[in-house]
Amino acid sequence: MLSNLDPTPSCHKTLLRSDALYQYMLETSVYPREPEVLKELRECTSRHSWNKMATSPDEGQFLMMLLKLMNAKNTLEVGVYTGYSLLCTALSLPSDGKVIALDIDKEAYEIGAPFIVKAGVAHKVDFRDGPAMDGIDMLLKDESNHGFFDFIFVDADKNNYLNYHKRLIKLVKVGGLIAYDNTLWNGALVASPNDELPKYIRYYMDYILDLNETLAQDSRIQISQVPISDGITLCRRLI
């Protein structure tokens, strides 16, 4: 199931970089180190109409670095699409690691699933079809999941990010990370009121503004907003 909102602009670069510089970075330090199976998944996804939603390869490389540095073992992903970030995660976990992956779009997940199998990491992936809020509430019901996750990646319905945050802060362990994607929202956060913005950018903009302000005030977390891709805010749980 895919949303009706217009996905026109590329989320793969922030306004901070020129196209040429971004291309240079991809060709010099990202593509040469991108595992073959991720490349194949990216190429397969590029034929899909909503391919701009996929996590960019530079952001994927960054997530893989983070997961390795943290020795992450138990992770949760909210918003899978065809699974680029999911496969980055599964490739970075130890062989007994697990990623629970929540999405309402099983059809998109199934496009990427063969690449997860090909990579030999399917045993680490637990895909759960359905609204992410239900999946998260289900996890919360079991107290053994509280403070269980090393890393949580959130890349789904932006209007719910703050509702997710209220819940996810209980699921991530103290010292663990929640990463919210698209927190620079294609640069629209600083657009002037007269600027023409695609419908879906305008629709979610206030939610992202609210999220950014709320995270900045939340004393339970340390934050770092990283201007990679469309912006990712890392929240390390402190208490």
Ligand SMILES: C[S@@+](CC[C@H](N)C(=O)[O-])C[C@H]1O[C@@H](n2cnc3c(N)ncnc32)[C@H](O)[C@@H]1O
């Ligand atoms: C930006 S894409 C995720 C991209 C993905 N991380 C990747 O690397 O390709 C957003 C995804 O969130 C999913 N989504 C949107 N609303 C959702 C909801 N309420 N519950 C679960 N998934 C949702 C969409 O189906 C879509 O696949």
